[in-house]
Amino acid sequence: NFSLINKVVTFLENRNPKSQKRAVYTITTNGSLLTEEIIQFLNRHRFLVTLSFDGLAQEITRGKPGDKNIVKAIESMLRFPAISLEINSVFTPLTVEYLSKSIKFILDLGVTNVNFTLSATDFWDQVSLVKLRDEMSKLGGIKEARKGKRGSFPIKMFNEEKDTGIFHCAAGRNRLAITTDGQVWGCFLFADYFREKRRTPEFNKYYFGILDDFIANGQAAYFDKLSSYSWLSMDNFKTEETDCFLCPELEYCRICPISAAFSGLPLGRIPDHLCTIQRIKHE
Template sequence: MATLHLVRDDMRDVTVGDRRVLFHVPTSGLFELDRVGGALIDLFAELGEVSEEDVRRRFDGVADPAEVIDSLRELITLRVVESGPAVKRTKPPVTISEFPLSTVVLNVNTGCNLSCTYCYKEDLTTPAKGERMEFDTAARSVDLLLQEAKGRDSVNVVFFGGEPLTNLPLIRQVVAYAEQRGREAGIRTDFSLTTNGVLLTEEIVDWLDAHRFGITISMDGPKPLHDRNRRTVGGKGSYDVVAAKARMLLSRYRSRPVGARVTLTAGVTDVVAIHDHLKSDLGFFEVGFSPVTSGAMSAFNLTGDELATVFDNMKTLGLAYVEAAKRGVNTGFSNMHQLMTDLTEGTTKSLPCGAGLGMLAVDKEGDLHLCHRFTGSSQPTYGNVDHGIAKDSLGSFLEGMANRTGTDCETCWIRKLCAGGCYHESYARYADPAHPTYHYCNLMRDWIDFGIRAYAEIMVANPQFIERHVAPRRGMK
């Protein structure tokens, strides 16, 4: 047997109670290590290069030789153990020639009836001054989506702003048009909306329900926290109105679960109390948290210590998720649930998200942006709804992202779950969407390590939870 070595960059050895779990980086797969498998990993970690004599010396009289050989073959099959001296791997370059568009985000109005202090939108203004998308632009966006989505069973049209409900007449027109065009193409058209909730009425809620919208309400927690930043144009807190509208919505909405999205800013770190209020007091199905670390106004960005506190508190909330999962209960902590989904599905990424690939955002002029966060920014656009996607320039950008070299991402063990981080986060912090989000790498590694341990615990205690609550999630309509 030639000498063998451990491919350290392609694995993570995690201890969960009295179990050891191997996280296989290339596939995001999890494999439980038995006694022999764990001992082999220890041998490689200790010696670096391992010979046949090293294996014999370690296991003679300790383990069945056939069992040792089988375990070693499994590690070789996974390619976490390879022959010869350790050398830097070169991966084949990723080439992108197809753009499987499944989602368009329509920026229907740059105007908003709130004036949230931390808003990242560079083109934001009041509703009266907002730049509204015209129906022809929206219709061509739908046509482009359906054209590029041939072969798909469904597509999604997302309405965004500003506050999208300030242009409700357009949304109604687009829904009627998209449903008709989808029927003609044999493709189901789904709709999503993120709203501050202020303009919701019973009639609007019932109409959204009839068309099975996926709805997310932006709320920041109990009244003191919500009113701190989410204010009206006149400077008043919006909690009382939004909470009342949320309760009305949740009491009548039946077609799909409704979630809340929380923006965490400087001084706001108690995710446990915020989650408890939004989930238990108001009744949202799930609650997700978005920490602000790269906003244009640095006063609202979480400091390094605050961000660490946020992640510590998220782990506290995650432990509650695990204990509930053991009883078959989903607590509705969406950050944790998404991590469980990624581990269940074996998510592996060459790109951090679907921006520019499965999703494009459309502005008032019909220009195509990587995602909704870039509308109104100085970043390049990639075609328009009249002439289609500029596939050469978009492909060049995405290939550049997928084939980045000279970064810490190349050897990072969470690279297939992170892939460098959010483009807009990098753009806002470093003025470069290609720059890895180094400012929270360690926290993300710790969070995913925590998630692996949590997943392993759930699978041992109650695997039915994964089958019933996590695996079906992406198909939930």
Template sequence: MSALTLIRHNAHRVDVDGYAMLMHPPTTSLFELDAVAQDVYDLFSETPAVDAEVLKARLGDRHSPDDLGECLQSFMALDILRDAEAAEIPRPIVKVEEIPLSTIILNVNTGCNLACTYCYKEDLTTPAKGQKMAFETARASFELLLKQAVDRDRVNVVFFGGEPLSNMPLIREVVAYATPRAREVGKTVDFSLTTNATLLTEEMVDWFNEHRFALTVSMDGPKALHDMNRKTVGGKGTYDLVSRKVRMLLSRYRARPVGVRVTLTRGVTDVIGIHDHLKNDLGFAEVGFGPATSGPIAVFNLDETALKRVFDDMMALGQRYVDAACRGENIGFSNMHQLLTDIAQGTKKQVPCGAGLGMLAVDLEGDLHLCHRFVGSDEPTYGNVDKGIDVPKLAAFIEKAQDRSAYGCKTCRIRSICAGGCYHESYSRQGDAFAPVYHYCDLMREWVDFGIESYVRIMRANPDFFRSQLEPRITRSGPAKEVLPQ
């Protein structure tokens, strides 16, 4: 054989409780290395180039030629090993010729009855000045969704704001139109909504229950923490009102589990205490955390030290998740659930999210944005619900987003999970939607390694947890046996 070399950015080893695990970054596939694969990997890790003589001298007395040859072929098939003289293989750019939408986000009102200090919305205003979306715009948005989702069985309409409940008449009108219209073309439509919960009534909750809305509440934990940032326009804390509405909601709503999203800001970082209050005291099904690092008012953003502490606390909560999963319990930590889903299913991202591909957001004028976060910003729009999507312009953005080679992403071990990070986070913090979220990079790599360790430990103790919770995709090719049996 000619001399081979290890392609380090295509292999990442993580040792877990005596098991040697190998993640394949291009596909996020996870393998358990057997004795042959461990020795071959270790040899290539410490030697720049290995030929047949070196392989025989170092490993010939430990493994048969057939076993070594089979392992080398497996590694080469995954591009973990490559001819030492071979040129670098550029990451392929997938051409975008159509936009197969599954989700449309309707920004139904720019008005909000709260004045949360960390809000990123650039078009936000008070309720009295709020501009509400007209039904004609919403209807045209849904028709565009149906047109672009021609090959999909299900579509999703998301109501966003401002506070979407402040335009409840439009929400009702859209549901009344979209449900039978989707049925006409052989599709099912799902509805989603994120709310601050202050305007909820029993009648609203019952109506949402009837139409099986996916509901998420924005709330930041116990009273002292929630009231630091989530205030009324007049400056009053909202915990007492929100917690009362939430208890009413959770006592009546049965259609689907209700989750809560927490924004972590400077001074609001007690991850475990917040989770325990929202999950155990109030009764939310899942709690998800979003650290604020690029909000419009810098004083509320997490600095490097606070962000590291947040990730440490998330891993501490993640360990509680693992311990519970091993017992067959789910403590409702959605960040951990998403991380393990990415690992179990072998997430392979070319771009960070579905923004611009499976999802677009619509503003009051019917203009199309990458996602709800960009509505009201100075970033370009990509067509209009009446005229249609500007496919060449949007395709150029998506194709450019796939190439992060100028930023170093192409050799990052979590590139298929992160893919550079949130466009809006980069735009807000660095003025460039394509720039990676560098302030997260090391922490995210550590978070993914923790996810790999957690995945292996749960699989060893209670594989049924994954089968019931995550339904993983199993990969059956590679240098060693897979983590999960079929």
């Protein structure tokens, strides 16, 4: 809903005409509706764009083999220096064998910021976990092959320090998300998760309200929900067997709580196979 995005940007910039503080705009998109006009708008307002694209696995996950329109949109955005582009790819047990080739395909387009996630809604059996370990090894080989090229290795997790402390979900704390129908959440994943849970007590803990109401009474609405989002840190979560704060690898673990909740467990519960995935990623 480009008109809604335009409305939000116009509102914020009218509130701050002298640009004493510059708002940081982000958008998450699958790229299918990105026209040249919209891309120029994103560049003009220095957007951070997260584009969902699974590379060679796209045909299996979304039924679109290496979608030419998405590739064209990526190449177009790379020509606009004010756009900060990140590609986010999602791999499942079914597509994990395409992980390294897909990431290489994206890097070869010239993308300098790539993140991939591993589906938390699917069950990863031992066969898929072995494939994941093999693909992670291949990614390490790609990193070695790119040594000496300008800049750091573009895959985010390979550039992160392993001892950065206890992970806190950033949702609601330093970011907000607006859905196409004007709902305000701490992160776009919360909107997806609560779509069929409107009548649950948790819905009201995390829902900031409709955009127009939030604009009119944002400060009160924000602080009313902030405590719920502030609770979302690894030391407050638990697996099926134990509390996460008892785990010796707590400070190395980075699991999105809302992604884990898509597996069917309550918010704050972590499936055991996700723990194994975290260990493989940081071997």
